[in-house]
Amino acid sequence: MTDNDADSSSSGNRKPSATIYDIARELGLSPSTVSRALTKPGRVSEKTATRIHKVAADLGYRSNPMARALPTGRTRMLGLVVSDLTNPVFFRLVRGAEQACHELGYTLVFAESQESAEAEHGTLDRLLPAVDGVILAAARLADEDISRIAGIKDVVLINRRIGDMAAIVPDIESGIAQAVSHLADLGHRAIAYVGGPARSWMSRTRGDLIFTHAVAHGMTYAEIGPNDPTREGGERALRRVRASGATAILTYNDIMAIGLMRAYQRDGAALPDEVSVIGFDDIFGADFATPALSTVRSPLDEIGAEAVRLLVHGLDGRDATPPVELATELVVRESTARPPA
Amino acid sequence: MTDNDADSSSSGNRKPSATIYDIARELGLSPSTVSRALTKPGRVSEKTATRIHKVAADLGYRSNPMARALPTGRTRMLGLVVSDLTNPVFFRLVRGAEQACHELGYTLVFAESQESAEAEHGTLDRLLPAVDGVILAAARLADEDISRIAGIKDVVLINRRIGDMAAIVPDIESGIAQAVSHLADLGHRAIAYVGGPARSWMSRTRGDLIFTHAVAHGMTYAEIGPNDPTREGGERALRRVRASGATAILTYNDIMAIGLMRAYQRDGAALPDEVSVIGFDDIFGADFATPALSTVRSPLDEIGAEAVRLLVHGLDGRDATPPVELATELVVRESTARPPA
DNA sequence: TTGTAAGCGTTATCAG
DNA sequence: CTGATAACGCTTACAA
Numbered sequence: 001m002t003d004n005d006a007d008s009s010s011s012g013n014r015k016p017s018a019t020i021y022d023i024a025r026e027l028g029l030s031p032s033t034v035s036r037a038l039t040k041p042g043r044v045s046e047k048t049a050t051r052i053h054k055v056a057a058d059l060g061y062r063s064n065p066m067a068r069a070l071p072t073g074r075t076r077m078l079g080l081v082v083s084d085l086t087n088p089v090f091f092r093l094v095r096g097a098e099q100a101c102h103e104l105g106y107t108l109v110f111a112e113s114q115e116s117a118e119a120e121h122g123t124l125d126r127l128l129p130a131v132d133g134v135i136l137a138a139a140r141l142a143d144e145d146i147s148r149i150a151g152i153k154d155v156v157l158i159n160r161r162i163g164d165m166a167a168i169v170p171d172i173e174s175g176i177a178q179a180v181s182h183l184a185d186l187g188h189r190a191i192a193y194v195g196g197p198a199r200s201w202m203s204r205t206r207g208d209l210i211f212t213h214a215v216a217h218g219m220t221y222a223e224i225g226p227n228d229p230t231r232e233g234g235e236r237a238l239r240r241v242r243a244s245g246a247t248a249i250l251t252y253n254d255i256m257a258i259g260l261m262r263a264y265q266r267d268g269a270a271l272p273d274e275v276s277v278i279g280f281d282d283i284f285g286a287d288f289a290t291p292a293l294s295t296v297r298s299p300l301d302e303i304g305a306e307a308v309r310l311l312v313h314g315l316d317g318r319d320a321t322p323p324v325e326l327a328t329e330l331v332v333r334e335s336t337a338r339p340p341a
Numbered sequence: 342m343t344d345n346d347a348d349s350s351s352s353g354n355r356k357p358s359a360t361i362y363d364i365a366r367e368l369g370l371s372p373s374t375v376s377r378a379l380t381k382p383g384r385v386s387e388k389t390a391t392r393i394h395k396v397a398a399d400l401g402y403r404s405n406p407m408a409r410a411l412p413t414g415r416t417r418m419l420g421l422v423v424s425d426l427t428n429p430v431f432f433r434l435v436r437g438a439e440q441a442c443h444e445l446g447y448t449l450v451f452a453e454s455q456e457s458a459e460a461e462h463g464t465l466d467r468l469l470p471a472v473d474g475v476i477l478a479a480a481r482l483a484d485e486d487i488s489r490i491a492g493i494k495d496v497v498l499i500n501r502r503i504g505d506m507a508a509i510v511p512d513i514e515s516g517i518a519q520a521v522s523h524l525a526d527l528g529h530r531a532i533a534y535v536g537g538p539a540r541s542w543m544s545r546t547r548g549d550l551i552f553t554h555a556v557a558h559g560m561t562y563a564e565i566g567p568n569d570p571t572r573e574g575g576e577r578a579l580r581r582v583r584a585s586g587a588t589a590i591l592t593y594n595d596i597m598a599i600g601l602m603r604a605y606q607r608d609g610a611a612l613p614d615e616v617s618v619i620g621f622d623d624i625f626g627a628d629f630a631t632p633a634l635s636t637v638r639s640p641l642d643e644i645g646a647e648a649v650r651l652l653v654h655g656l657d658g659r660d661a662t663p664p665v666e667l668a669t670e671l672v673v674r675e676s677t678a679r680p681p682a
Numbered sequence: 683t684t685g686t687a688a689g690c691g692t693t694a695t696c697a698g
Numbered sequence: 699c700t701g702a703t704a705a706c707g708c709t710t711a712c713a714a
Binding site (some may be wrong): 013017062063064065066069070075077086088090091092094095098100101105107108109110112123125126127128129130149151152153244258262284285288289291 | 358404405406407408410411427439442446449450452453464467470471474492493494602626629630631
Binding site (some may be wrong): 360361362372373376377381404405407409410411412413487 | 683691692693694
């Protein structure tokens with residue numbers, strides 16, 4: 001059996017990758033010296049260190065993260081849990097998180113947690129033992145599930161607060177204030193908020209803030225929901241939205257806004273002349289919807305990155321830096337206009 | 342309850358999770374028996390097996406994947422490498438892959454490989470030792486880089502062929518045939534293809550196929566590219582597209598199509614009256630662009646899932662099932678019409 | 683500065 | 699059917 005690596009079936013007999021033992025043997029050193037040279041700069045003589053690095057490179061040595069994780073208890077992997085992989089909101093989040101991980105030398109692992117029941121036996125349970133900590137961007141997960149997870153691993157929440165758990169939440173009020181005064185300036189007097197899932201902390205918070213600002217502007221406020229945070233959710237809300245008599249609608253997120261607009265248009269309504277709509281997040285595609293969607297933009301990438309930093313900060317035992325308040329802002333596009341006369 | 346779980350800083354003194362030793366001690370058994378009971382059904386007496394499972398549940402035991410990976414050499418993790426996390430094409434791919442992983446008891450890990458240089462030192466190198474195999478959906482990765490990776494771990498390619506490496510590629514011809522005859526039926530005589538990155542196997546393949554079918558229909562064919570596979574790439578192609586004199590445009594992907602349409606519209610062109618455009622993939626948002634984009638749809642979810650199945654199939658030493666040919670199909674929406682008279 | 687040896691949680695081999 | 703015992707690749711006291 002000669003070393004046939006060029007075998008067509010890629011699986012099978014691949015030569016095992018080099019270990020610190022191979023390097024040690026090659027150099028007549030002890031494995032521990034090699035280990036030190038590779039991980040603890042300065043704790044090994046300059047000379048041997050360079051020799052070791054050279055051989056390591058020659059052998060194409062890569063440290064085995066599993067083997068390293070055993071004695072240290074640290075895998076240098078982080079989990080990111082989202083509620084729906086298909087929701088484009090998460091992609092900028094993922095992006096930011098992935099980049100921060102990269103900078104910090106961590107690897108990102110994903111999971112989708114459709115419902116809390118799923119969380120019990122699903123991917124999450126397989127994921128948890130493999131990571132050092134978890135970032136939770138799963139609006140639909142129940143508080144109890146999250147507490148359970150927090151009892152096992154370090155957790156950072158995104159867009160949600162539970163007690164004093166570490167969390168990254170942008171300053172939503174800034175964007176909402178802008179949105180509501182924008183609407184007021186246009187002459188709207190009646191606002192409706194199409195909410196998301198009942199469980200969603202963020203949906204409630206947005207609703208409350210919109211309410212406060214609407215009232216401050218002497219506007220009327222109606223809340224419609226809970227709804228699925230999906231396009232269909234937005235579409236299905238149409239009748240109740242119409243019934244509210246509002247001329248300006250804010251939805252829990254952009255997808256719902258897009259769904260709602262589609263439903264209006266199918267109904268023969270002219271947008272934005274008949275109603276103004278504003279979404280949240282500024283997801284991919286918001287700008288090429290028709291009309292282009294005005295929205296309260298969240299700095300999703302930074303949120304993802306900050307969550308990672310906060311998490312590894314905590315992991316390193318450093319004091320959890322108080323979460324930076326990231327600003328949100330209104331992006332005015334074409335879905336808002338004066339109310340009908 | 343002295344169990345002070347409600348400690349404000351979540352990090353710190355978490356109680357170490359139970360091991361098979363804990364279970365063994367509790368029951369006066371040997372660890373190996375516990376291990377068997379938990380992994381090899383039937384190789385342990387019914388009675389002890391149930392006792393073990395009970396205690397395991399009571400103790401909240403989760404097997405440690407790192408520890409398991411060491412003796413077995415298998416981490417039960419799969420890597421998914423994409424070239425741009427921000428590209429919505431990947432959403433559905435990821436979705437499908439994640440689900441298949443879930444079913445097979447694997448965990449999915451992600452990496453973004455912007456360029457091959459990056460692949461050398463970046464996330465990929467940290468990822469590789471941690472996974473059993475990799476799915477490559479990175480059109481921009483050079484063949485050599487891929488070969489290098491294939492020399493280390495099992496690889497399955499997506500939307501690309503290199504030699505006889507395992508790959509999942511849908512039957513693009515079916516969709517292209519439909520697209521081109523659709524255009525021919527509408528009366529178009531001149532087609533242009535706005536290609537993607539020079540390195541992209543898929544871009545070339547699509548171009549070649551379009552060419553063949555265009556000629557077969559007695560149409561004129563022009564190729565424009567290479568271009569960035571982004572919205573900007575599509576926008577920037579406008580002048581050259583116009584210069585081609587084509588009345589029907591196919592672009593390498595949907596985002597470029599959307600970019601191109603925007604550029605046309607900014608230029609004052611009426612779509613689809615002036616030109617028809619067709620994209621590829623049917624990404625999120627294609628249907629709410631204006632005009633709603635006609636596109637050659639790929640079964641991205643299934644592609645992702647099939648890639649995973651093929652990969653773990655190979656991992657298990659079973660003969661790599663010949664990749665199923667998944668069909669593509671034209672989705673006609675509003676971006677195609679008769680050419681101007 | 684370097685080497686020795688123990689141990690991390692599991693699986694696998696071999697006896698009993 | 700069950701129990702010792704030796705790996706797996708790495709880190710980390712503790713010694714030299």
